[in-house]
Amino acid sequence: MTTTWLPVAADSPFGIRNLPYGVFTTTEDPTPRIGVAIGDFVLDAGAVAQATGSDHTGLLDAANLNPLMAAGRAVWTTVRAEITAWLTDEAYRRDVEANLVPRQDAALHLPFEVGDYVDFYASEHHASNLGQIFRPDSEPLTPNWKHMPIGYHGRSGTIVVSGTEIVRPSGQRKAPADAAPAYGPCLRLDIEAEVGFVVGKGSELGSPVARADFREHVFGVCLVNDWSARDIQAWEYVPLGPFLGKSFATSVSPWVVPLDALAHAWVEPPARDVEPLPYLDDRGSTPDGLDIAIEVALNGHVVSRPPFRTMYWTAAQQLAHMTVNGASLRTGDFYASGTVSGPEREERGAFIELTWNGRDPVKLPDGSTRSYLEDGDEVAITATAPGPDGTRIGFGEVAGRITPTRG
Ligand SMILES: O=C(O)/C=C/C(=O)CC(=O)CC(=O)O
Numbered sequence: 399m400t401t402t403w404l405p406v407a408a409d410s411p412f413g414i415r416n417l418p419y420g421v422f423t424t425t426e427d428p429t430p431r432i433g434v435a436i437g438d439f440v441l442d443a444g445a446v447a448q449a450t451g452s453d454h455t456g457l458l459d460a461a462n463l464n465p466l467m468a469a470g471r472a473v474w475t476t477v478r479a480e481i482t483a484w485l486t487d488e489a490y491r492r493d494v495e496a497n498l499v500p501r502q503d504a505a506l507h508l509p510f511e512v513g514d515y516v517d518f519y520a521s522e523h524h525a526s527n528l529g530q531i532f533r534p535d536s537e538p539l540t541p542n543w544k545h546m547p548i549g550y551h552g553r554s555g556t557i558v559v560s561g562t563e564i565v566r567p568s569g570q571r572k573a574p575a576d577a578a579p580a581y582g583p584c585l586r587l588d589i590e591a592e593v594g595f596v597v598g599k600g601s602e603l604g605s606p607v608a609r610a611d612f613r614e615h616v617f618g619v620c621l622v623n624d625w626s627a628r629d630i631q632a633w634e635y636v637p638l639g640p641f642l643g644k645s646f647a648t649s650v651s652p653w654v655v656p657l658d659a660l661a662h663a664w665v666e667p668p669a670r671d672v673e674p675l676p677y678l679d680d681r682g683s684t685p686d687g688l689d690i691a692i693e694v695a696l697n698g699h700v701v702s703r704p705p706f707r708t709m710y711w712t713a714a715q716q717l718a719h720m721t722v723n724g725a726s727l728r729t730g731d732f733y734a735s736g737t738v739s740g741p742e743r744e745e746r747g748a749f750i751e752l753t754w755n756g757r758d759p760v761k762l763p764d765g766s767t768r769s770y771l772e773d774g775d776e777v778a779i780t781a782t783a784p785g786p787d788g789t790r791i792g793f794g795e796v797a798g799r800i801t802p803t804r805g
Pocket residue numbers: 517518519520521524525528529532590592624626635640735736737
């Protein structure tokens with residue numbers, strides 16, 4: 399068992415086997431720098447690297463994670479072992495203690511410079527629920543759905559860190575019965591609880607990345623809320639897909655959990671009931687599903703618990719699919735899993751499904767109900783995955799509050 403000399407509760411989501419990376423500032427030192435979460439503290443990784451004469455000072459004494467992410471899997475593993483040694487070997491205690499900040503004193507920032515952004519659509523439950531709601535006269539799943547992970551490219555410049563206020567978007571909306579579209583504030587503002595994958599090592603234009611090379615390219619995992627304006631989306635999306643109904647803001651959690659911290663979380667994905675093409679075929683290989691238990695809270699009240707392990711398409715298949723045409727990867731590329739919805743109502747990761755487009759509103763403890771989000775509402779998504787020895791690997795949270803439209 400790996401133990402740290404720091405006082406860290408045994409059930410801390412940020413124990414010694416997690417060590418997620420982020421970027422922080424403090425009031426005393428407003429320089430953005432890399433931090434590692436440990437218990438109730440943030441370790442100033444660049445400062446400890448300097449103090450201990452680490453070979454990796456150049457990668458850790460940086461304003462964001464991109465240089466470390468670009469360095470590749472072998473370096474990720476070495477750096478993680480080095481940080482583990484700082485926190486477990488008494489010899490480093492003085493240098494570490496001088497560079498610990500209480501987590502509540504650290505302001506957390508977007509930890510990496512985002513390259514391209516892709517959002518997938520990988521939950522069979524979510525896809526068939528949305529199919530029924532958006533396209534009641536068609537089959538719930540489109541004919542391509544079980545043959546490839548469906549996705550679209552989103553707007554990377556509007557990816558924001560947890561805590562950023564979300565301004566209610568305005569736009570065109572038109573209900574089927576309306577004669578003409580109207581412009582105005584979104585009336586059906588929604589969330590999508592998702593898991594995000596951060597690309598570290600890039601790839602060459604023209605060369606697909608194999609599914610089996612997922613761990614060489616993906617640096618880590620965080621949580622995503624893909625805010626969605628359902629009325630804008632419903633009117634605009636045919637025939638090219640999501641556009642302004644999604645691009646106003648996408649929130650991400652500030653801690654990137656390294657893939658190495660998820661060694662105990664891999665699980666078999668659901669059975670493939672349609673034979674996948676060879677580049678997607680993962681039957682009989684090391685399991686690429688992840689057992690991440692998600693919670694969605696509205697104004698502090700848990701409204702849903704989406705189970706990531708039920709996702710039909712895995713992150714490895716998504717990476718293979720997104721590059722199968724030869725599209726290259728760059729350090730900082732980011733892709734979201736798609737809304738995580740399990741088979742049960744209380745496992746759905748969006749209000750459009752939870753309330754069946756407003757038909758069955760969610761009841762809150764204060765006696766109010768919600769079909770969609772109101773100004774002032776705050777949504778917080780948290781998650782954990784199994785770690786070694788009965789511990790939990792925490793992802794922290796992605797939270798955001800709705801503020802009135804400015805349009
Ligand atoms: O079915 C549709 O037309 C639209 C689906 C979505 O809005 C979902 C989306 O963004 C992808 C996902 O998160 O699963």
